Amino acid sequence: MKAKRRVVTSSGRPAGAKRMPTARSVRSVIIPEAPRQRVESASASIATRTAVADAPAADIDLRVDLGRGLVLPNPILVASGTFGYGIEYGDVIDVDRLGAICCKGTTLKPRIGNPTPRVTETPGGMLNSIGLQNPGVDAVIEKYAATWATWKVPVLVNVAGESVGDYVEVTRRLEGVPGIAGIELNISCPNVGRGGLQFAIDADAAGEVTAAVRRVTDLPLLVKLSPNVADIRPIARAIADAGADALTAINTLSGIAVAPARDRPLLGNIYGGLSGPAVKPVALRIVYEAAQAVRIPIVAIGGVTELADVLDFLAVGAVAVQVGTAIFADPTLPVRLVGELSEECRRRGLASYRDLIGSALPKRPATPSAKGVEYRP
Ligand SMILES: Cc1cc2nc3c(=O)[nH]c(=O)nc-3n(C[C@H](O)[C@H](O)[C@H](O)COP(=O)(O)O)c2cc1C
Numbered sequence: 001m002k003a004k005r006r007v008v009t010s011s012g013r014p015a016g017a018k019r020m021p022t023a024r025s026v027r028s029v030i031i032p033e034a035p036r037q038r039v040e041s042a043s044a045s046i047a048t049r050t051a052v053a054d055a056p057a058a059d060i061d062l063r064v065d066l067g068r069g070l071v072l073p074n075p076i077l078v079a080s081g082t083f084g085y086g087i088e089y090g091d092v093i094d095v096d097r098l099g100a101i102c103c104k105g106t107t108l109k110p111r112i113g114n115p116t117p118r119v120t121e122t123p124g125g126m127l128n129s130i131g132l133q134n135p136g137v138d139a140v141i142e143k144y145a146a147t148w149a150t151w152k153v154p155v156l157v158n159v160a161g162e163s164v165g166d167y168v169e170v171t172r173r174l175e176g177v178p179g180i181a182g183i184e185l186n187i188s189c190p191n192v193g194r195g196g197l198q199f200a201i202d203a204d205a206a207g208e209v210t211a212a213v214r215r216v217t218d219l220p221l222l223v224k225l226s227p228n229v230a231d232i233r234p235i236a237r238a239i240a241d242a243g244a245d246a247l248t249a250i251n252t253l254s255g256i257a258v259a260p261a262r263d264r265p266l267l268g269n270i271y272g273g274l275s276g277p278a279v280k281p282v283a284l285r286i287v288y289e290a291a292q293a294v295r296i297p298i299v300a301i302g303g304v305t306e307l308a309d310v311l312d313f314l315a316v317g318a319v320a321v322q323v324g325t326a327i328f329a330d331p332t333l334p335v336r337l338v339g340e341l342s343e344e345c346r347r348r349g350l351a352s353y354r355d356l357i358g359s360a361l362p363k364r365p366a367t368p369s370a371k372g373v374e375y376r377p
Contacts, residue, residue, distance in 0.1 A: 059346075059351070060345045060346060060351065060353065061351060061352035061354070062074035062099075062341065062342060062345075062353050064297075064319050064354075065297070066220055066299070066320070067245030067246055068218070068219075068220040068221070068245045070245070072099040072100050072154060073152070073153075074099040075314075075341070075353060076320070076323065076338045076341065077102060077321070077323070078098060078100075078101050078102060078322060078334050079102055079323060079324030080102040080104060080158035080184060080224075080324075081130065081158075081324070082323075082324040082328065083101060083102070083103070083327055084104055085103045085140070086151075086155060087144060092331045092332070093334075093335050098335065098338070099338070100154045100181070101153055101154070102156045102184050102248075102322060103140070103157055105132045105134060105159070105160040106134050106140050106157055106159055107137065107159075107160050107161060108137055108166050108169055110135045111131065111132050112131075112133060113130050114129045114130065114131030114133075115268030116268050118130050118268065120257045120266055120267065122276075122278065124277045125275055125277060125278035125279060126274070126275055126276050126325055127255055127256075127257050127273065127274055128272050129267045129268065129269035129272040129273065131269060132160050137159075137170045137173050137174065138173065140157070141173065141177055145178065145179040145180060146178075147179070148180065149178040149179030150179075154181030155180060155181055156180075156183065156222065157180055157184070158185075159171060159174070160186040160189050162190060162192045163191065163192055164208060164209050167213050168212050168213060168215075171213050171216055171219075172216050174219070175216065175218070175219060181219075182219050182220035183217060183220070183222065184222040184223075184224055184248055185209065185222070185224060185244075187200040187205075187210075187223060187226070188200045188224065188228075188251040188252075191209075198226065198228075200224075200225065200226035200229070200235070201226060201229050203235045203237070206235050207241065210239045210242035210244050211243060214242060214244070221244050221245050221246075222244065222245065223239045223246075223247055224247075224248040224251050225239075225247055225249040225251065225290065226250065227250040227282050227302075228254050233289055233293040236290040236294050237293055237294060240294040240295070246296050246297040246298065247294065247297070247299070248298070248301060249287050249298060249299070249300060249302075250282065250283045250300075251273065251301075252272075252274055252279070253273065253274040253282060254272075255271070255272055255273070255274040256270060256271055257272065275324055276303055276324075277305055280302050280309060283302025283313070284302075284313065284316050287300045287313060288360075291358070291361060292317070299318060299319065299322060300316075301321065301322040302324075304322070304323045304324070305333070307337060307340040307341065310337055310341060311356060314353070314356040314358075314359075315356065315359045316358075317357065317358045317361050319357055
C-alpha cells in the first residue's frame with residue numbers, strides 16, 4: 001500500500017507546584033454531562049489566558065515526524081482517555097495549538113465500561129478502571145470525524161479490542177475517513193484467544209496484532225507499550241519489526257486500592273490503572289530502554305505536569321510527549337507546554353527542540369543487562 005502524506009503546520013498555570021486531580025475534576029471528562037458547568041464557568045478566563053500567552057516562537061522548529069507522512073506541528077500531544085474526543089475542550093482551549101490529540105479508546109462495538117467506582121486518587125496519581133467505555137467505532141466516526149476534518153490538529157484514534165480480528169476491523173473502518181490522521185493501538189487489552197493474556201505483555205502477541213493491523217492500513221500506526229512487563233525491549237522490537245511507525249509509552253500500571261472499611265477492593269473492577277506523577281520514573285525507564293532497542297520514534301507518556309517533565313522525556317530519547325492525568329486538573333497545560341518548550345529552546349539558543357532529544361542516553365548502545373528486570377544497582 002502507498003503511504004499517504006499528511007503534513008500539518010500550525011501555529012497555564014505557573015510551572016511549579018504540582019496539583020493532582022480531584023475525583024470531581026476527573027469525573028468532568030469521564031462523565032460528559034455533569035462537568036460542563038464547571039468547564040464552562042472556567043472557560044472565559046482560561047481562553048483569555050491562553051490567547052495572550054504561550055504562543056510558540058515562530059523561529060523555533062518544533063515539528064516532529066512520526067513517520068508515514070505524519071508530521072506534527074509540535075511535540076505536545078494529549079493522551080487517550082484524558083481528553084475525550086477533543087470536542088469537549090473546544091470552548092476551553094484552542095485545540096489547533098496541540099501537537100496531536102489521541103482520542104478515547106475505541107472498540108468495534110459500544111462498551112458501557114466497568115462497574116463503579118471507577119476512579120480513586122492515590123499519592124501522586126490516580127487509579128482508574130473506566131473499562132473502555134465508548135460508543136463504538138461507527139458512532140465515533142459519525143459523531144466526530146467531520147469536526148476533526150476541519151481542525152489543523154491531527155487526531156489519532158486510539159483503538160482497542162479483544163482479538164486480532166477486532167483491531168483489524170476497527171482499523172479497516174477508520175481507514176480513509178477524512179479527519180483521522182492515524183491510529184494508536186492500545187494493546188493493553190486481554191486477548192480472549194490467548195486466555196485473556198494482554199497483547200502488550202507478550203512479544204509474539206504484540207507483534208502479531210501490529211502486523212495484522214499494518215496489513216490493512218496506510219494510516220500512520222503508533223503502538224502503545226504497557227509498563228506491566230519485566231523487559232520492554234523484546235516487545236518494542238517485535239512491534240517495530242511488525243511495521244509500527246512509532247511507539248507510545250506508557251499505558252497505566254496495574255494496581256488496586258482498598259475500600260475505607262477494608263472489607264473489599266475499592267474499585268468496582270478490583271483492578272485499575274495507575275497514572276500521574278507517581279508513574280513518571282517507570283515511564284522514563286521504559287522510554288530509556290525502548291529508545292535503545294528500536295529505531296522508530298517514541299512518544300512518551302506518564303506523569304507530565306510541567307516543562308521539566310517534557311525535557312526529561314526528551315533527554316531519555318522520546319521525540320514527543322503526551323499529557324494525560326494532569327489535564328483533569330488543568331486543561332490548559334498542554335498548550336502552555338508548547339509555548340514553554342519553544343521559550344526554553346530560545347533561552348538555550350537552539351533553532352530546533354530536536355537538539356534536546358537523547359541527551360541522557362548512553363553514548364554507546366547499552367549492552368544487554370538484567371538491571372531493567374532486577375532493579376538492583
Ligand atoms: C481516566 C483515564 C482513561 C484512560 N483511557 C485510556 C484509553 O482509553 N486508551 C489508552 O490507550 N490509554 C488510556 N489511558 C492511559 C493514558 O492515555 C496514559 O497512558 C496514562 O494515563 C499515563 O499518562 P499520565 O500519567 O500522564 O496520565 C487512560 C488514563 C486515564 C487516567
